[in-house]
Amino acid sequence: MRQKKTPLRFLEYALTIWIVITLNFFLPRIIPGDPFLIISSDGPADEEIVLTQEQREFFFSYYGLDKPMSQQYVSYLGELLQGNLGYSIYYKEQVSQIVLRRLGWTAFMVISSLLLSTAIGTILGCISAWYREKWPDKLLFFQLIVLAEIPVFLLGLIILFIFAAGLGLFPLAGAITHFANYDSWWENLLDILHHACLPVMALTISRMGGMYLLARNSMTTVLKKDYLRTAWAKGLPQKRIIFRHALRNALLPIVTRVFLSLGTLIGGAILVENVFAYPGLGLLMREAVRRHDYHVIQGIFLVVTLLVLSANFFADIVYRKLDPRVNDYSKKHGG
Amino acid sequence: MSRKYLLLFLALIISAGLLLFGCGTNQVNDAQKQDAANGEEQQEEKDEEQQVDLIKLSGGDWGYPSPYAHYPRGPGTRKMRLIFDTLLNSDADGNDSPRLASDWEVSPDGLVYTLTLQPEAKWQDGQQLTADDVVFSYEYQNQFPPVNVADFSSINKVETVDDKTVKVELEQPDPFFLENMRSFTIIPKHIWEEVTDPYNFVASEAVVGTGPYRLTDYSKEHGTYRFEENESYWGSKPRVKAIELIPVSEDIMAFEQGAVDRISATPDILPKFENNPEYRVMQYETTWSYRLYFNMNQRPELADKTLRQALAYAIDRQELVDMVERGAAVPGNPGVLHPSNELYNAEVPQYTYNRQKAEELLDSLGYKDNNGDGIRENSVGEKLSFRLLADDGSVRIAELIKQQLALIGIEVNVQVTDNMTRDARFEEGDFELCINGSGGVENLSEVTTIKEETRATSTTADVIGYSNPEVDRLYSAQEKETDLERKRKLMEELQQIVAEELPKLTIYYRNDISVHRPSVYDGWSLETYHNDHRLNFVAD
Numbered sequence: 001m002r003q004k005k006t007p008l009r010f011l012e013y014a015l016t017i018w019i020v021i022t023l024n025f026f027l028p029r030i031i032p033g034d035p036f037l038i039i040s041s042d043g044p045a046d047e048e049i050v051l052t053q054e055q056r057e058f059f060f061s062y063y064g065l066d067k068p069m070s071q072q073y074v075s076y077l078g079e080l081l082q083g084n085l086g087y088s089i090y091y092k093e094q095v096s097q098i099v100l101r102r103l104g105w106t107a108f109m110v111i112s113s114l115l116l117s118t119a120i121g122t123i124l125g126c127i128s129a130w131y132r133e134k135w136p137d138k139l140l141f142f143q144l145i146v147l148a149e150i151p152v153f154l155l156g157l158i159i160l161f162i163f164a165a166g167l168g169l170f171p172l173a174g175a176i177t178h179f180a181n182y183d184s185w186w187e188n189l190l191d192i193l194h195h196a197c198l199p200v201m202a203l204t205i206s207r208m209g210g211m212y213l214l215a216r217n218s219m220t221t222v223l224k225k226d227y228l229r230t231a232w233a234k235g236l237p238q239k240r241i242i243f244r245h246a247l248r249n250a251l252l253p254i255v256t257r258v259f260l261s262l263g264t265l266i267g268g269a270i271l272v273e274n275v276f277a278y279p280g281l282g283l284l285m286r287e288a289v290r291r292h293d294y295h296v297i298q299g300i301f302l303v304v305t306l307l308v309l310s311a312n313f314f315a316d317i318v319y320r321k322l323d324p325r326v327n328d329y330s331k332k333h334g335g
Numbered sequence: 336m337s338r339k340y341l342l343l344f345l346a347l348i349i350s351a352g353l354l355l356f357g358c359g360t361n362q363v364n365d366a367q368k369q370d371a372a373n374g375e376e377q378q379e380e381k382d383e384e385q386q387v388d389l390i391k392l393s394g395g396d397w398g399y400p401s402p403y404a405h406y407p408r409g410p411g412t413r414k415m416r417l418i419f420d421t422l423l424n425s426d427a428d429g430n431d432s433p434r435l436a437s438d439w440e441v442s443p444d445g446l447v448y449t450l451t452l453q454p455e456a457k458w459q460d461g462q463q464l465t466a467d468d469v470v471f472s473y474e475y476q477n478q479f480p481p482v483n484v485a486d487f488s489s490i491n492k493v494e495t496v497d498d499k500t501v502k503v504e505l506e507q508p509d510p511f512f513l514e515n516m517r518s519f520t521i522i523p524k525h526i527w528e529e530v531t532d533p534y535n536f537v538a539s540e541a542v543v544g545t546g547p548y549r550l551t552d553y554s555k556e557h558g559t560y561r562f563e564e565n566e567s568y569w570g571s572k573p574r575v576k577a578i579e580l581i582p583v584s585e586d587i588m589a590f591e592q593g594a595v596d597r598i599s600a601t602p603d604i605l606p607k608f609e610n611n612p613e614y615r616v617m618q619y620e621t622t623w624s625y626r627l628y629f630n631m632n633q634r635p636e637l638a639d640k641t642l643r644q645a646l647a648y649a650i651d652r653q654e655l656v657d658m659v660e661r662g663a664a665v666p667g668n669p670g671v672l673h674p675s676n677e678l679y680n681a682e683v684p685q686y687t688y689n690r691q692k693a694e695e696l697l698d699s700l701g702y703k704d705n706n707g708d709g710i711r712e713n714s715v716g717e718k719l720s721f722r723l724l725a726d727d728g729s730v731r732i733a734e735l736i737k738q739q740l741a742l743i744g745i746e747v748n749v750q751v752t753d754n755m756t757r758d759a760r761f762e763e764g765d766f767e768l769c770i771n772g773s774g775g776v777e778n779l780s781e782v783t784t785i786k787e788e789t790r791a792t793s794t795t796a797d798v799i800g801y802s803n804p805e806v807d808r809l810y811s812a813q814e815k816e817t818d819l820e821r822k823r824k825l826m827e828e829l830q831q832i833v834a835e836e837l838p839k840l841t842i843y844y845r846n847d848i849s850v851h852r853p854s855v856y857d858g859w860s861l862e863t864y865h866n867d868h869r870l871n872f873v874a875d
Contacts, residue, residue, distance in 0.1 A: 032756045033755035033758055040772050040773045092406075160584060172585060172589050172594060178557060179559070179579060276584050279557050290753075292755055
């Protein structure tokens with residue numbers, strides 16, 4: 001059954017990717033202004049370099065922007081098929097190289113905070129569900145909802161303010177200590193972790209609320225089930241009942257959520273990176289959009305799309321693995 | 336319930352922020368003038384002082400500092416200029432001063448310039464700088480324009496006379512020739528002659544120059560640079576041995592923690608640093624300005640100068656300065672030039688805020704509020720209403736102008752876009768009123784209809800629908816005039832007409848404020864407000 005559906009599914013993904021690529025290509029080009037149009041600047045400290053009309057034309061043809069849009073589109077698709085993401089107009093470098101260098105930092109941040117927010121959110125959700133309607137539940141519920149409501153960049157700023165500026169426990173910005181010589185690889189690693197703490201903390205806290213709510217709801221439903229009454233009646237320890245018997249069964253929606261939330265997490269990461277000047281894709285994306293650097297915009301969005309789609313794909317597989325009923329259902333109705 | 340607490344929580348944070356940042360700004364100007372004066376004294380003392388080992392500044396990636404690979408914005412160019420020299424430079428008064436060309440002569444017909452190169456100048460890889468390098472730089476950059484281009488359009492030929500002398504032949508006399516040479520970057524022939532794609536050339540040889548600093552570390556990913564003194568520099572000894580640029584998230588916090596040694600500040604945070612001997616505040620007047628443009632094609636009634644004058648009377652530029660910039664700006668001169676410009680004409684009409692005068696002018700044009708809705712109409716009953724295009728940076732100015740004009744019965748609808756969109760619409764003339772801001776040039780050429788193809792740059796947008804042959808004549812006459820007194824006369828006349836007719840209205844010129852720790856380094860120039868400008872580190 002599933003094997004039959006796979007080509008169709010594959011086609012679906014391919015179609016999605018093609019639509020995204022096309023949108024990525026045309027959207028930035030529809031926005032008024034081009035990478036070489038410079039009339040204004042932001043302020044005294046940041047003046048722009050002005051090109052003469054001749055030079056502007058030179059660069060237009062150098063980057064192939066003088067050709068008709070359809071022709072540019074076709075050649076872009078051709079390049080993509082060869083694995084070439086193009087050349088950055090502003091950064092003057094291959095887009096694939098720029099993106100690759102930045103991707104690591106974003107991925108590191110996103111994955112760490114995903115794991116942390118899931119673990120902490122789930123544990124707190126279980127505790128809350130166990131003490132439903134009692135004071136620990138009320139307290140946790142209130143605090144986590146408040147935290148989840150704060151926009152992630154504001155949360156980042158508050159954290160930066162308290163832990164880096166106020167207490168001086170963490171560096172203010174960046175991903176490593178610059179111009180430093182490390183004696184060993186682990187000193188280097190410690191330095192990276194030290195820098196990552198605050199951005200990861202901001203992202204984790206902002207995601208925790210959602211995870212907590214999900215875990216709490218899921219647990220509450222499971223806790224009402226008969227087999228738990230049995231476990232309870234057997235006199236099993238409390239911890240064992242919660243984390244062994246109940247949580248196992250409550251996990252399914254949580255795991256799915258972990259994968260599905262990758263997309264929004266990347267969105268959050270972009271904001272956090274801008275607060276902490278963390279050298280990931282988000283910082284790059286903001287600049288690329290501001291500069292109308294078409295190729296970089298296309299490159300970043302394509303990579304992010306691929307990441308989110310693969311996360312969805314895995315969510316699908318995991319969901320089927322964890323809950324055989326999903327398969328049974330599609331067998332009955334799909335076939 | 337959670338929402339209520341959330342609001343309370345946010346209110347607490349905001350008020351805490353306000354407390355921390357302080358609010359008083361009144362003493363700003365006096366204190367800064369005082370500071371500037373102190374700075375001048377200390378500047379002289381400091382020249383005697385010995386070198387500072389290290390200065391840390393806020394960085395961010397502005398590209399590889401070769402003439403071809405840095406990004407097309409000022410910070411990229413200034414880093415490149417720490418490594419690469421030009422032939423000429425400008426002194427504090429804006430006159431040509433020597434750099435790689437120690438001396439120059441002009442033939443009586445103004446067609447041939449003979450430039451002598453610094454005898455000591457050496458490339459950072461040890462090779463001598465020769466006249467060949469200059470000729471090569473010209474030819475190469477003619478073929479491949481670097482990021483920061485010099486205007487070569489008047490040059491006919493560049494050739495060597497001997498090892499250290501270059502001759503430049505012009506097609507016709509060009510009063511701007513020497514000034515253009517200030518942005519002509521000299522690159523080593525022995526390195527670049529092999530390079531066929533300069534925009535992709537990012538090897539370590541690409542940053543071999545003759546300038547005061549060498550690049551010793553650069554990370555594109557992290558946005559960090561490290562420059563060290565070039566021991567074999569031909570000019571005066573740099574006052575700072577090494578400059579490190581690192582990315583910071585919050586300038587003020589980074590500065591307070593000592594992560595960086597100087598920051599650009601906004602007027603709001605000044606109370607934190609003023610009257611504290613640990614810090615020194617420097618305020619610079621700049622010619623960077625916000626301007627209001629009228630599109631006389633889309634709205635023909637704007638072609639009537641009386642209406643434009645009424646708008647000028649009703650727009651309280653001083654209030655805009657006080658409210659938007661907290662006083663750290665200079666109200667715009669209707670004659671366009673900044674009051675500190677040596678050609679500034681102080682006699683032009685100033686249109687000091689006068690609501691009554693504005694209303695009288697509108698009355699005289701027949702705009703009356705007949706239906707009592709607070710908005711004036713013309714004789715056929717059409718509302719006097721304009722769309723005002725602004726970007727997110729100038730939205731506060733736009734909103735205040737809207738309020739000010741509402742008082743005299745003019746309706747303004749503010750349209751906000753990102754600045755690239757604003758620029759594109761501005762260039763296409765797709766607006767009625769538009770606020771635009773830029774620096775570098777106090778562009779009187781905008782109000783002319785003269786456009787030499789080669790000089791046309793993307794910053795000089797025409798003022799749409801305005802044409803005055805007298806303005807054109809005066810502008811080209813002053814442009815060709817080399818005698819300063821006669822040039823001043825022409826410019827005064829020109830400013831008089833422009834201020835009278837107001838083809839565009841300069842709203843204000845923004846000041847730049849910076850704060851540094853004098854104990855770390857106090858050699859900051861009073862001429863330039865850019866942290867990374869070489870003038871801060873080298874006397875040249």
